[in-house]
Amino acid sequence: MYRPAMHTLYQAVAAAGAAANAGSGEAASTQRQRLLLTGQSGSGKSIALVGLVEWARQHGWLVLYVPSCVALIRGGYFSRRPGPGGGVDTLTSAQQLLKGLVDSHGPQLKRLPVKAGLGEEEEEAARARAEDRVKAAREAVPDAAPEAAEAAAAETLYDVAAYGLSRDDDAAAAVEAVRSLVRQLIAASSDPAKPQRVLFALDDYNCLYGATDYGELASTPQLARRRVLHSDELILARSMRLLDEPNLGGAVVAAATLSTPPLPAPKGHQPRGVPYTELPLARYTEAETCNALAHYAAMGHAPALATSSQARQLHALTQGNARELREMAATLGLRLK
Numbered sequence: 001m002y003r004p005a006m007h008t009l010y011q012a013v014a015a016a017g018a019a020a021n022a023g024s025g026e027a028a029s030t031q032r033q034r035l036l037l038t039g040q041s042g043s044g045k046s047i048a049l050v051g052l053v054e055w056a057r058q059h060g061w062l063v064l065y066v067p068s069c070v071a072l073i074r075g076g077y078f079s080r081r082p083g084p085g086g087g088v089d090t091l092t093s094a095q096q097l098l099k100g101l102v103d104s105h106g107p108q109l110k111r112l113p114v115k116a117g118l119g120e121e122e123e124e125a126a127r128a129r130a131e132d133r134v135k136a137a138r139e140a141v142p143d144a145a146p147e148a149a150e151a152a153a154a155e156t157l158y159d160v161a162a163y164g165l166s167r168d169d170d171a172a173a174a175v176e177a178v179r180s181l182v183r184q185l186i187a188a189s190s191d192p193a194k195p196q197r198v199l200f201a202l203d204d205y206n207c208l209y210g211a212t213d214y215g216e217l218a219s220t221p222q223l224a225r226r227r228v229l230h231s232d233e234l235i236l237a238r239s240m241r242l243l244d245e246p247n248l249g250g251a252v253v254a255a256a257t258l259s260t261p262p263l264p265a266p267k268g269h270q271p272r273g274v275p276y277t278e279l280p281l282a283r284y285t286e287a288e289t290c291n292a293l294a295h296y297a298a299m300g301h302a303p304a305l306a307t308s309s310q311a312r313q314l315h316a317l318t319q320g321n322a323r324e325l326r327e328m329a330a331t332l333g334l335r336l337k
Helices: 004-021 045-058 091-110 120-140 146-152 157-165 171-189 205-209 235-239 286-298 308-318 322-332
Strands: 034-038 062-066 078-080 088-090 198-202 211-217 226-230 252-256 277-280
Touching: 004 034, 004 045, 004 252, 004 277, 034 045, 045 062, 045 198, 045 252, 062 091, 062 171, 078 171, 088 091, 088 171, 088 235, 091 157, 091 171, 091 235, 120 157, 120 171, 157 171, 171 198, 171 235, 286 308, 286 322, 308 322
Parallel strands: 034 252, 034 277, 062 198, 198 252
Antiparallel strands: 078 088, 211 226
16 A cells, blocks of 8 residues: 555655765765654554565666565574674575575676775675686686686676675675675765666664674583674674665665564664664554555455444554554454455
């Protein structure tokens, strides 16, 4: 159901993208590029974000979509990265993110070349990928000249994603591939010749600032004490806190909070010095409750159209909570399939 709040969200993203790509010097430092959806549980934040993702893709945006940031802090394998920097790499969540991006935007990624000069971290990651591709090219054609092998190593953003997906035994490589893609997408969005409209959409965003489901042994095996890892220790989760990114180029970040996080986490995003725009979503009004019930009937999910009396009662019972509306419709005989 298309709600006024969703229209406001779409227009805000379109305006932010237009301002950033217009070459305005102040666009990259304004809060219009950073949008945070807030509201009570069941107010439709996730649906609004999904709708935004579909709208953006239909209008030519390249969207890096994280359906739930909970997936970045729980489940799958993790390993501690050696070296002075330390941190924890999460292989499964990194590869899931890469796969989602490739499945949705593979052809677009193949048309975007990797840019140089994006900092020391990016240069180091690019060198590692280049060495791997040159080696693979020489193995494929042993008699090829060195120049031919290097030419075969020309890299696109698709190659970066494929590199991370192919590293099933290297969590650090998969995580660094995601981080490289984020940097490269930001650079592509601010390309003076042909900027690519880029949207980062992250649901359950506040989960990136709390405890995780991961833990490691904190004492002897006999005592079996487990220290819970904080999201600050997870390199990927830390890197996806894009509302805190000071330089987004021409990209736009749209995030939504989770009102009832499954793990201890702040109930809302905690400002960290970078301004952002908060877009509160209210629960259904009585009129929107009527429209939702009419939609269920029109789509065949309910055997009959709800009466105005039933709609009024359901709105009073659920207080506009869309999730509870679907669950409690049966109390008035409206059985949703």
